[in-house]
Amino acid sequence: MNFKEELAGQAQKINRALDKYLPKADCYPPLIHEAMRYSVFVGGKRLRPALVLAGARAVGGGEEAAMPAACALELLHTYSLVHDDLPAMDNDDLRRGKPTSHKVYGEAVAILVGDALLTLSFALLADLPKSGLVPPERAVQVIAEVAGAAGTMGLIGGQVVDTLSSAAAIDAPTLDYIHTRKTGALYKAAVRAGAILSGASADQLASLTTYAENLGLAFQIIDDILDIQGDEQKLGKPVGSDAKNQKATYPALYGLEAARENARLAADRALAALASFGEEADFLRELVRFVISRDY
Amino acid sequence: MNFKEELAGQAQKINRALDKYLPKADCYPPLIHEAMRYSVFVGGKRLRPALVLAGARAVGGGEEAAMPAACALELLHTYSLVHDDLPAMDNDDLRRGKPTSHKVYGEAVAILVGDALLTLSFALLADLPKSGLVPPERAVQVIAEVAGAAGTMGLIGGQVVDTLSSAAAIDAPTLDYIHTRKTGALYKAAVRAGAILSGASADQLASLTTYAENLGLAFQIIDDILDIQGDEQKLGKPVGSDAKNQKATYPALYGLEAARENARLAADRALAALASFGEEADFLRELVRFVISRDY
Numbered sequence: 301m302n303f304k305e306e307l308a309g310q311a312q313k314i315n316r317a318l319d320k321y322l323p324k325a326d327c328y329p330p331l332i333h334e335a336m337r338y339s340v341f342v343g344g345k346r347l348r349p350a351l352v353l354a355g356a357r358a359v360g361g362g363e364e365a366a367m368p369a370a371c372a373l374e375l376l377h378t379y380s381l382v383h384d385d386l387p388a389m390d391n392d393d394l395r396r397g398k399p400t401s402h403k404v405y406g407e408a409v410a411i412l413v414g415d416a417l418l419t420l421s422f423a424l425l426a427d428l429p430k431s432g433l434v435p436p437e438r439a440v441q442v443i444a445e446v447a448g449a450a451g452t453m454g455l456i457g458g459q460v461v462d463t464l465s466s467a468a469a470i471d472a473p474t475l476d477y478i479h480t481r482k483t484g485a486l487y488k489a490a491v492r493a494g495a496i497l498s499g500a501s502a503d504q505l506a507s508l509t510t511y512a513e514n515l516g517l518a519f520q521i522i523d524d525i526l527d528i529q530g531d532e533q534k535l536g537k538p539v540g541s542d543a544k545n546q547k548a549t550y551p552a553l554y555g556l557e558a559a560r561e562n563a564r565l566a567a568d569r570a571l572a573a574l575a576s577f578g579e580e581a582d583f584l585r586e587l588v589r590f591v592i593s594r595d596y
Numbered sequence: 597m598n599f600k601e602e603l604a605g606q607a608q609k610i611n612r613a614l615d616k617y618l619p620k621a622d623c624y625p626p627l628i629h630e631a632m633r634y635s636v637f638v639g640g641k642r643l644r645p646a647l648v649l650a651g652a653r654a655v656g657g658g659e660e661a662a663m664p665a666a667c668a669l670e671l672l673h674t675y676s677l678v679h680d681d682l683p684a685m686d687n688d689d690l691r692r693g694k695p696t697s698h699k700v701y702g703e704a705v706a707i708l709v710g711d712a713l714l715t716l717s718f719a720l721l722a723d724l725p726k727s728g729l730v731p732p733e734r735a736v737q738v739i740a741e742v743a744g745a746a747g748t749m750g751l752i753g754g755q756v757v758d759t760l761s762s763a764a765a766i767d768a769p770t771l772d773y774i775h776t777r778k779t780g781a782l783y784k785a786a787v788r789a790g791a792i793l794s795g796a797s798a799d800q801l802a803s804l805t806t807y808a809e810n811l812g813l814a815f816q817i818i819d820d821i822l823d824i825q826g827d828e829q830k831l832g833k834p835v836g837s838d839a840k841n842q843k844a845t846y847p848a849l850y851g852l853e854a855a856r857e858n859a860r861l862a863a864d865r866a867l868a869a870l871a872s873f874g875e876e877a878d879f880l881r882e883l884v885r886f887v888i889s890r891d892y
Contacts, residue, residue, distance in 0.1 A: 323748060332748050332756045383711060388703035407684035408759050411707065415679060415714065416752045422718045423743035426736050436733040440722055443739060447719035452619060452628050456712045460628045463704050 303586040310353065311346040317367050318374060321424055335405045335413045336420075340378050343396035347519075348373040350587070351490035355508060358491075358574075358581040361498020365433035369442060369497060372421040373490045376450055379417035380459070380486075382410055389463060390545070394537060421446070434497055442493045449489035458482035462547075470548035478548075483523075484516035491584075507573050511584060514570035519591045521563040524549035525556065526595070534596040567592045599882040606649065607642040613663050614670060617720055631701045631709045632716075636674050639692035639832065643815075644669040646883070647786035651804060654870075654877040657794020661729035665738055665793060668717040669786045672742065675713035676751055676782075678706055685759060686841070693832035717742070730793055738789045745785035754778035758843075766844035774844075779819075780812035787880075803869050807880060810866035815887045817859040820845035821852065822891070830892040863888045 301309075318340055325334040349370035356366040385392040385400040386407065393403050402410035425446060428439040448454060458481025465474060491512040495505055526535060527542045528551055542549050550559040570588045574581045597605075614636055621630040645666035652662035681688040681696040682703065689699055698706035721742060724735040744750060754777025761770060787808040791801055822831060823838045824847055838845050846855040866884045870877045 327748075329748070329753055329756045329760075331760065332752065336748075379711075383707055386707065388707060409756070411679055411682065411684060412752055412756055412759075415675075415710070416748045418711065418714060419743055419747045419752065422739060423747060426740035426743055429733070429736055436731075436736045437725070440725055440732045440735050440739075443718060443736075444722035447715055447722055451715045451719060452623075452625070452632075452712045456628065456708055456715065457625055460625045460705070460708055463708075464625075464627065 303590055306583070306586070307345065307350065307590065310350045311344075314346045314349045314353075314367075314370060314374065315341070318371050321368065321371050322420070331405070331409060332412060332416055335401060335409050336416055338404060339382050339401050339413060339417070340375065342398045344374070344378075346374060347587075348377050348486055348490045350583075351487060351512070352494040354581075354583040354587065355491035355494025355500075356498045357494075358508065358577055358584055359495050359498045359500040359504050360580065361494070362433070365428075365431055366494045366497050368424045368428055368431075369446075369493045370490075372424040372446065373486060373493065375417045375421040375424070376446065376455075377486060379414040379421070380450075380455055382417065383414040384459060386410060389459075397537065418450070428497070438497055438499070442496050445492055445496065446489050449485040454481050454485035454489075458485070465548070470553075472553055475548050475550070475553055479517065479520045480513070483520045484513055487516035487519070488512040503576075507576060510573040511570050514566040514573065515588055515591060518563045518566040518570065518588065521550045521559050521566070522591060522594065524551055525559060525563075528556070531595060563592060599886055602879070602882070603641065603646065603886065606646045607640075609659075610642045610645045610649075610663075610666060610670065611637070614667050617664065617667050618716070627701070627705060628708060628712055631697060631705050632712055634700060635678050635697050635709060636671065636713070638694045640670070640674075642670060643883075644673050644782055644786045646879075647783060647808070648790040650877075650879040650883070651787035651790025651796075652794045653790075654804065654873055654880055655791050655794045655796040655800050656876065657790070658729070661724075661727055662790045662793050664720045664724055664727075665742075665789045666786075668720040668742065669782060669789065671713045671717040671720070672746055672751075673782060675710040675717070676746075676755070678713065679710040680755065682706060685755075690833060714746070724793070734793055734795070737792050741788055741792065742785050745781040750777050750781035750785075754781070761844070766849075768849055771844050771846070771849060775813065775816045776809070779816045780809055783812035783815070784808040799872075803872060806869040807866050810862040810869065811884055811887060814859045814862040814866065814884065817846045817855050817862070818887060818890065820847055821855060821859075824852070827891060832892070859888060 322337055322340060323333045325337055327333050352366050352370035352373055353363045356363060381395060382401045384390050385395055386402055392400055401413050425443045428434040429436045458478045462478045462482060488509060491508045492505060495508050527539055530539050532539055567588050571585060574584060618633055618636060619629045621633055623629050648662050648666035648669055649659050652659060677691060678697045680686050681691055682698055688696055697709050721739045724730040725732045754774045758774045758778060784805060787804045788801060791804050823835055826835050828835055863884050867881060870880060
């Protein structure tokens, strides 16, 4: 089995768990639950939940205990997309080739869908000990980790700076700030959450943190490059939107070749951070190669 | 000291704690932190955090351990107000006599302010064990409680039904659904959170739940009545807005006198639920009398 198939298999498993944890579409009040499911199941590679599960396995933990946290990270990611797409923010009509939440359900419901997905992700994390596999002190540590990554020093902070900066004014440190928060923070929280739940040592946690930071950077640079050179069919979204929206990007700031080289260097640092891990971290290694060579 | 002074003293103490837990206004990125502080400190009676502290005291617990949870409930309440006021939702320009968040900072920032307050409230709850006064298993239980109350079976569910129903179509069960979720859910979670943190027994928790449900109902009915008969100066908001916005209310559905009688009956049930508690529950008792006789 090649890695793309393995990743797709993981995504299917994660989708089944998401289906279990999300309220049924006919649960009262039905519109909000239908709309939450629409945005969660519209697509996605499920990289963040896969990172939670892989972080758990890398330190010898099982997937079962970590699955609610994996789903929580995907719900959190989906909330951020639904709110980012709103007319007052990026005003995007399409996401993964499908109409965005506010185009289908209206703005009021889309705002509430985001709020509900964010809230549900903390509900899932708080229920972690119910499996009997996670001690409450580890669950609390993971909730603190995720809330920090999602807050104004993480995801929201990145979105604030991204929304308020005009592209011309974005220099390299600001671009780094935006991407380490908007992408990096959740990648890092995902790997760390899985590892913490499985009782990682401080050394293991430090290595996995370096891994995730560099994986996130590589992912974001490639994302920027695909927006210039990618195939709309494979990506499921129009290319050239960064240029159209005057978004600052790595290629715009450094040039295409230097951006690609930076992605390769970040990928190398991510792999080097796993030096002390055995084959239990092979998924994390394959993921680096996938991220750097992906065309979607 | 009369109860209004006691309540004001509690609010001051809670405001000092909120000031401590909120990032400083100049913390990067400053705009979001300034905007969060604007909405939190624009005013408010701080009833929900006072209920957390009172719930803790009622079962013999101290205020110090419960204060982060008290602040979390107020941040959660503020998030719901900021998002409810948005143009796509209730489109309110004023809140407590001051311009609403989106009027001051624009819609994009107001959406992010709500997201950030919601996220910070879970961060505060996750940090509860750091004081050394709260075992992690109680913190996790409180997070589950709050996430449930804030989610689509609670606060958000109430807002969905409120936003999507036209007033003419709202019958008594629907009005009850909206109010038990929009007001009742957080009142209940507040009292229960304080009590759980202080190690309440199942019996104590059941009594306090009945108390909070009826207090929330009495509060909401009086709120509806004040929107008809209240003094704009004291309320800090225009009266008559429910009628103007064709909102379903208790007086509209039952008539003013029957609504007032329902509030009195709910208040009696709230007091009766405290029968087995001693003077440590006096604040909760006084709060019922305050809620039923308030003019602001």
